[in-house]
Amino acid sequence: MDFHQFKEEVIAYSKEIGIDKIGFASVDVFGELKARLKRQQSLGYQSGFEKGSVDERSEPTRLLPEAQSIISIALAYPSKMNDAPKSKKGDRRGIFARASWGRDYHDVLRDKLNQLGSFLKERFPEVELKSMVDTGELSDRAVAERAGIGFSGKNCAIITPEFGSYVYLGEMVTNIPFEPDEPVDDSCGDCNICVDTCPTDALIQGGQLNAQRCIAFLTQTKGFLEEEYRTKIGNRLYGCDTCQTVCPKNKKKDFHNHEEFEPDPEIAKPRLIPLLSISNREFKEKFGPISGSWRGKKPIQRNAILALAHYRDETAISELIRLMEQDPRPVIRGTAAYGLGKIGTRECYEAIESAKANEHEEDVLFEMDKGLKFQEV
Template sequence: MDFDKLKQDIIEYSKEIGIDKIGFTTAGTFSEMKNRLLRQEMLGYQSGFEEKDIEKRVDPSLIFDGPKSIIAIALAYPSRMKNAPQSKRGERRGIFCRASWGTDYHHVLRDRLSKLEDYIKSRVPQAQFKSMVDTGELVDRAVAKRAGIGWSGKNCAVITPEFGSYVYLGEMITNLPFAPDEPMEDQCGTCNKCVDVCPTGALVEGGQLNAQRCIAFLTQTKGFLPDEFRNKLGNRLYGCDTCQTVCPENKGKDFHNHWEMEPDPEIAKPLLKPLLTISNKEFKEKYGHVSGSWRGKKPIQRNAIIALAHYKDETAIPDLIAVMQNDVRPVIRGTAAWALGKIGGEEAGKALQKILAQEKDEEVITEIHKGLEILSGDLKQL
């Protein structure tokens, strides 16, 4: 078997099925990433969503029998929304990050990887594969970097010369011995914009992220958002793009190569108030196809309440009062109490006082007191 010829054929076929970039690397241990992950664990910087076994994250032989090489793929996604609706008084809107626009990228990349598997299998019937996207054991960024897809930026994203960091990544471990491509040299240089502007200081330094402080992670948590991050959230409902939008390598990068990734403006930038009372069925029907829905509606609703507080949207006061009176979830009731305090006004104050006399949950009571303190001027910032 001429594997060099097969490699070139795979590269050509990948273009036919909508893979924007492809690279090949060895199946050896990712030693540099192992050291980085061990340090992340020691510092408590992990998100908790990752594979717990660090050895499996860096050693392909622990998750695949007899690996010979890894194929990495990248698909570019849009950075600009066509016909984006405007947020205005009484009709304030939140925003999903760009990586959650369109159809869930896990499905899109798995489709491309599946087609690639079928093609290779047709050429080499004894070929074996293990494909993964984001939720697999291996670190996508480490594979993509070593396969020459791009370099690992200071914002912890893989940056490609062609598409910037606006790319989804996936990989396929195989038992076929493809020649590896050359990794790309780091091109961030002295630029430190992403580190400097990170809203919460989650980028501790170039290439090191404290996920516990990252807004992209925080928007996916289900409990009360810690006080120090509430004023940093803005109108973000899911994810954060700040470290990408400031990157000079992303300037002018906006690719609409895949119809599945085109955002529905009313989903990617939805009205906030309707989110407060959306049912589980309605949420699944409207948002279930986007990656930002994977944690369910609760984090999105909590973030929508915080966004209304960010806007100081007085028209939302009746909606927030109704949430406090009717919602059975303490996190949602408590966040609404805090938001009422941030928005302010006599109506909000009276409602908080009235509900305080009825509320039984201690955490919600604490949030009501926060709201009242903000209203009274004793606590200006949280």
């Protein structure tokens, strides 16, 4: 078989099915990645969401012993929302990060990879393949970098010449010996804006991220958010875009190539107070189709409370009191008490004092005391 010609056919087909960019990489060990992963592990900088061992994440043949090449794909997503509603006094809204706008990208990219896999199978019946999107063992970014999709920026995102870093990535390990593409030259240069602007100093230096400090990670945790980060997340409900929005390479990058990724403004930028009383069923129906719902409603509600506290929204007081007094989840009760304290009216402090008499969870009582301490400021 003429694999050079086959590669051209695959590229042409990828365009037919709406893949914005495609590249091909070797299956050599990702030596630099392996060393970096070990270093991150030793420093405690990993998020804990990673799949597989360091060897599985850096050696493609451990995942597919017959592997001879990796196909990397990228789909662009929008950076701007049409008709975005305003967050205003008395009607405050939260925000989901751009990477969670529209339909869950995992599903969309898996569909593209499945179509690509069927195409390969049709022309090369003996094909063996393994596809991954985000939650697989391989690093999507390391594969994309090697495949020439883009370079790895100081913000740890893949930056493409065409779409900036506003791209979703996926890959397919195959036993087809496709010729690898050339990597793209790194062009961050002396720019250090993303590192300097990171709200929590999660970017230790260009290309090194402490995921434990990253707001994108913190908004997905389920416990009490450490106090040092509570003032940093603002009105973010899921994810963080700061290191992308400040990047000069993303200036004027806004692509609306896929209807699936178009945001519903009422989902991507929802009202905060209604989130506090949303049922599991309502949450699943409204937010289930987006990637930002994968951890369930509890982290979103906790973040919504902190956003209301950030705004010092007095219209939320009665709802926060209800949560503090009645919600069965300690994290929500305690965060509501903290939020009331930050809003800081007499009604808030009296409600916290009253609720303390009926609270038995030490963590919640601790948060109530934190809330009451705002009186001293």
